[in-house]
Amino acid sequence: MARSKAQLVFYIVTPLLLIGIAAGGYLIYQRMQAQHAQNKKELERFGYEMVATTRSFETTGELGTKQLPPTFDEDKLTPTQKVIRSLIRDKENLLTENKDLQDSIEALQLQIAELEEYKKLNERFAPEKLIDELKGVERQLRAFLIRNPDAERFSTIQIETMAAAGAAEYKAYITRNRLMLSEDKKQNVISDYLPGYAFCIGDGIEVAANSPAEERKLAGYFRTEDASILPEALYQDLSTVIEPCQLTLREQLDKDQG
Structure with a gap:
């Protein structure tokens, strides 16, 4: 009989205990979820405030690096918040x-472009290349005059x-203006401008x-620009007759260039 009562109590109490445990577990779970949501909300709010503060009130230190304002007390931050703050600082x-x-790369690229242009100009006006080019100009102009x-x-x-x-005079033109003429422009100068100058020089000669x-x-002087090969009287006479020819040609070339 006593055994039957014990079994009866067991059957009655056990379900009640299970119900109590389940209810307690549910309440604990609900509380944990609420705490998790609250922690998440605070964490998001902390991150937002950190970013907003960084963008609006950042300062520059002595070494030029940006510094975050002392809005938060480091001692009161949680480990996670400290990590976030450190990451934000590193990102900034x-x-x-x-x-x-x-900015440095763009400045260097500009310098490289300028140096490349300077290199091309130097190569363009290197003595050997310039001499060959002037010989070609003289040869073309002479052929033009012979056919005219x-x-x-x-x-x-x-x-x-x-x-x-x-x-x-072609040499004086390109060196005076540091020009790199295209082949078309070069031919334009030779055929449209230099013949008139050459006729002016011919009359002066x-x-x-x-x-x-x-x-x-005089031919040697024009090729070498060495005035010492000319007698003084001849040099003075040449200077007198050549100046009007040069002025006319240079005005025409400068006008065309402008």
Whole structure:
């Protein structure tokens, strides 16, 4: 009989205990969920405040790095919050360093472009290349004059001197303006501008030079720009007749360039 009562109590109490345990577990679970949600909300709020504070009130330290304002007491931050704050600070510093690096790269790229252009100009005006180019200009101008019926009144040495003078003025033009002419522009200068200058020089040679020997000296002068090979009187006469020719040509070229 006593055993039957014990069994009866067991059957009655056990379900009640299970119900109590289940109810307690549910309440504990609900409380844990609420605490988790609260922690998550506070964590998000902390991160938002950190980002907003960093963007709005950041300062620059002595070494040039951005510093976050002392809005939060480090001692009161949780380990997770400290990690977040450290990551935000690192991110801001990396963004600043990246911007500085990009600025440096752009500045270096500009310098490289300028150096490349400077290199091309130096190569363009290297003595060997320039001499070859001037020889080509003189050769083309001489061929043009030989084919031109209006140049039949000039002697062979006079035409050579006229072509040499044209090449010398071509050199003065490109070096004066530090120009790198395209092939089309070069041909334009040779065919449209230098012939008129050459005819002007040819007319001046007839006045300045008194003999074929002096005409040859003039051709050498135009090729070398060495005034010492000319007698003083011949140099003075040449300077007198060449100046109007140069002024006219240079005005035309400068106008065309502008």
